[in-house]
Amino acid sequence: MIRGPWPSLRRAAATAAACALALGAAAPPAYAREPAPATGNGSWSVGPVSHGDELSPRPYFAMDAPAGKTVEDAVRITNLTDKPLTFRLYGADAYNTPRDADFALRSATEEQKDVGAWLKLRTGKLKVPPRKARDVPFSVTIPANATPGEHIGGVVALNTAIEGVQRSGGAVIGLRRAVAARIYLRVDGPLTPGLRPDALSVRRSQPLVPYVGDGRGTVRYQVVNTGNQRLSPTARVWATGLFGRTIKEWPLQRIPEVLPGQSTELAVQWDDPPPLEAVTVRVELTAGDGIKVRAQSQYVEVPWFALAALAVAVLFGWFVLPRLIRRWRRRAGLDGGRHTLGRPPEDLVDTSYFDDGARQ
Numbered sequence: 001m002i003r004g005p006w007p008s009l010r011r012a013a014a015t016a017a018a019c020a021l022a023l024g025a026a027a028p029p030a031y032a033r034e035p036a037p038a039t040g041n042g043s044w045s046v047g048p049v050s051h052g053d054e055l056s057p058r059p060y061f062a063m064d065a066p067a068g069k070t071v072e073d074a075v076r077i078t079n080l081t082d083k084p085l086t087f088r089l090y091g092a093d094a095y096n097t098p099r100d101a102d103f104a105l106r107s108a109t110e111e112q113k114d115v116g117a118w119l120k121l122r123t124g125k126l127k128v129p130p131r132k133a134r135d136v137p138f139s140v141t142i143p144a145n146a147t148p149g150e151h152i153g154g155v156v157a158l159n160t161a162i163e164g165v166q167r168s169g170g171a172v173i174g175l176r177r178a179v180a181a182r183i184y185l186r187v188d189g190p191l192t193p194g195l196r197p198d199a200l201s202v203r204r205s206q207p208l209v210p211y212v213g214d215g216r217g218t219v220r221y222q223v224v225n226t227g228n229q230r231l232s233p234t235a236r237v238w239a240t241g242l243f244g245r246t247i248k249e250w251p252l253q254r255i256p257e258v259l260p261g262q263s264t265e266l267a268v269q270w271d272d273p274p275p276l277e278a279v280t281v282r283v284e285l286t287a288g289d290g291i292k293v294r295a296q297s298q299y300v301e302v303p304w305f306a307l308a309a310l311a312v313a314v315l316f317g318w319f320v321l322p323r324l325i326r327r328w329r330r331r332a333g334l335d336g337g338r339h340t341l342g343r344p345p346e347d348l349v350d351t352s353y354f355d356d357g358a359r360q
Contacts (some may be wrong), residue, residue: 039179043081044128046157046181049135060182061155067187069143069259075155075181078133084125087157089136091119092180094152094259101223101256101264105154105180115153115183118142128159140185147229148189152259154180195225197235197283197295198263204273204301217270221283221295223255224263232257233287237268241277248273251306276303 038047048058063071081255092105093116106112121138128134138155162174204217219239219315225231236251258264273279282296 019217021143036278038076038078039181040078040080041177041179042177043079043177044085044087044157044159045078045080045220046179047076047078048156048181049076060184063140063183063185065185065187067140067146067148067189070141071185072137072139074135074137075121076133076135077128077157079128079130082130084127084129086125086160088160089121089124089126090116090158091121091138091140091158091183092116092154092156094154094182096256096259096264097263098263099265101258101266103182103257103259105156108156108158112153115140115151115185119153119155119183121155125160125176140183142187146187147228148187149191150230150260151185152185152230153183153185155183156180191229192288193226193229193257193289193291194292195231195233195285195287195291196224196226197285197293198224199265200281200283200295200297202270202279202281202297202299204270207286214272215275217273218267219250219270219281219283220265220267222263222265223258223285225258225260228260230259231291233285233291235266236286237281237283238278239270239273239281241274241279247277247279249314250280274301 038045040046048061050057053210061073061075063073065071075089077087077089088108090108091112092107092110093112093114094103094105096102097104106116106339118140119138120141122136126134126136156178157180158178159176161176163177164175166173167174198221200219200221202217202219205215220238221235221237223233223235233255235253235255236250237253239247241247248270253266253268255264278298278300280296282294284294286291286292
């Protein structure tokens with residue numbers, strides 16, 4: 001995959017696959033100047049070809065067309081090194097990474113279903129001389145049944161050379177890098193932005209004895225773009241206890257661009273959640289056009305171990321301890337008959353002295 005904001009790729013592939021690509025048609029050469037703010041990794045860059053009527057260079061491809069139409073453009077690949085580079089070129093669909101909402105593009109081996117499937121390059125393989133650039137025309141044919149709204153993808157230039165190796169178990173894996181230029185295509189029709197917070201959960205751990213040591217918790221939730229327009233929402237997360245009082249509120253979290261139909265998972269840490277409380281955790285997402293949606297999750301935190309220990313102590317004091325005391329008293333001869341505390345039993349007192357005195 002290729003990740004943003006400056007998309008670069010380290011794609012693992014078998015070493016034998018490095019030479020599997022066939023040589024494509026040549027593209028017209030250009031000097032290695034960068035008239036457009038191309039995306040690069042220091043060795044090569046990829047960006048839109050500048051048109052003569054543009055007041056400023058294009059940072060990415062922005063297209064607007066109805067369904068059923070074909071849009072044509074050209075991408076420039078610039079070699080910034082002192083040796084020739086050979087690239088595999090392909091179109092790719094964009095998506096958000098699952099955990100951090102980063103911009104990413106599908107790899108060449110993955111199935112393309114959107115912009116990546118609609119895009120056709122004049123050549124699939126390109127060799128660029130040192131310190132030179134080449135322009136490659138391409139077309140995007142929008143299907144007649146394409147849904148209105150935004151469709152995002154990119155043009156990828158994958159270096160066919162193995163730039164490093166990585167050992168995984170007993171296998172040796174070759175590492176290759178890629179750079180891409182983004183494509184933002186809008187198909188004519190109404191824009192219907194939408195968001196949904198989903199899969200809200202709270203995982204927590206508490207010390208065995210409440211208020212002795214700190215507990216830990218993690219609040220996780222998903223942000224789902226249910227509309228046909230990319231959005232950059234802000235998330236508010238807070239927790240309330242009994243009677244609606246706020247017991248925890250986290251700083252606002254500004255989420256990177258979430259693409260249409262995509263979702264990402266976010267998390268916030270909770271230090272020392274309450275050990276005894278009825279808790280409601282809420283997530284509120286807000287974005288432009290007045291979008292505001294909420295989700296909530298409830299749980300009751302009870303220190304079961306401490307309550308069980310207290311119950312055992314009560315049972316011990318109520319039932320077991322009195323029996324132990326009575327047993328001890330019987331063994332000590334302090335219980336039953338005339339054996340009262342502080343008065344020895346008569347059969348243990350020698351009365352012969354008093355009997356002899358009485359006879360005298």
